């Protein structure tokens with residue numbers, strides 16, 4: 001294990017805060033970026049101070065539970081959206097979708113008219129709170145997406161109740177094989193030779209390898225219970241380009257306290273593990289995390305971790321409808337606006353918090369040129385939540401972080 005987080009790591013500059021109204025870069029720059037409208041790259045043109053000039057920009061907004069983000073060779077961004085979580089009985093009204101966005105006018109965002117190219121709509125979308133009585137507003141549907149160098153796209157969909165898919169989409173945009181349907185699959189990533197996909201099977205607490213040639217599935221690793229005897233709940237993954245290892249974010253599941261009550265998660269029990277896909281060995285990479293939900297790694301070995309929230313808060317009571325417009329503002333399971341993105345430098349230097357105060361981030365992708373793309377706003381879109389400046393609503397967005 002290379003890094004161990006201690007509380008003092010949290011205060012290292014620069015710290016950026018996205019609070020639903022503005023994106024602030026510590027010490028130097030105020031990027032005048034309103035979350036309900038898109039930022040432009042020109043907003044950051046007055047940056048200074050080289051490596052301290054971390055910039056956080058909203059490049060997509062008004063999404064419905066954006067999850068996996070993938071970049072294609074033509075500069076497009078594919079975004080899987082888990083949808084409204086309304087479990088529409090009519091499949092034609094299902095709200096999960098996959099969309100490709102292209103910055104046609106070159107202004108740095110992907111939000112302008114004609115910049116969205118819908119690929120698939122009416123994919124599954126449901127809210128786990130309604131199905132499993134968790135008290136937590138958690139929407140599932142399309143989960144992760146990856147673009148192969150031959151132009152194929154792979155997409156996982158979690159429809160609940162055994163309706164799972166790892167879909168192969170041809171370069172011309174047709175859905176082909178379903179390569180795996182055993183469990184919900186929250187994270188996918190290619191092996192170095194792109195002949196396999198590594199896949200986290202979240203509910204089954206394991207990671208598997210799926211052959212893109214014949215669809216054969218090989219169980220690679222089962223994740224053990226965590227420190228408080230809760231399930232590991234693997235979420236996102238990333239393939240280390242230096243050696244082919246797979247880094248997996250273990251989100252951590254519900255834990256039972258000594259008095260028999262249950263808590264959604266235990267602070268500090270989440271972690272990133274490193275899996276050797278050849279041997280199946282699992283070793284701790286970064287520990288003492290809370291709700292680590294996704295991880296990315298670049299060619300220099302820098303590791304980027306997304307934690308969804310620092311605490312649980314404001315669970316719904318049994319039978320509540322998270323989409324009821326009469327609900328007052330409520331966190332709804334996870335403390336809103338407490339998500340973080342932290343960089344663990346490949347040279348072994350101390351961790352750096354690149355952004356904090358994010359509203360329920362879920363996914364991270366690093367591009368070949370080193371930019372980070374973060375999906376935020378997990379939960380029922382439009383639902384009232386406590387924000388840093390008073391009541392606000394859940395808005396799905398994709399942020400881009402550069403300059404670190």
Ligand SMILES: [Ca+2]
Pocket residue numbers: 102103104105106107108109110111112115
């Ligand atoms: Ca644009």
Ligand SMILES: [Ca+2]
Pocket residue numbers: 038040107109110111112
């Ligand atoms: Ca624009």
Ligand SMILES: [Ca+2]
Pocket residue numbers: 068069187236237294295363364365
């Ligand atoms: Ca990811």
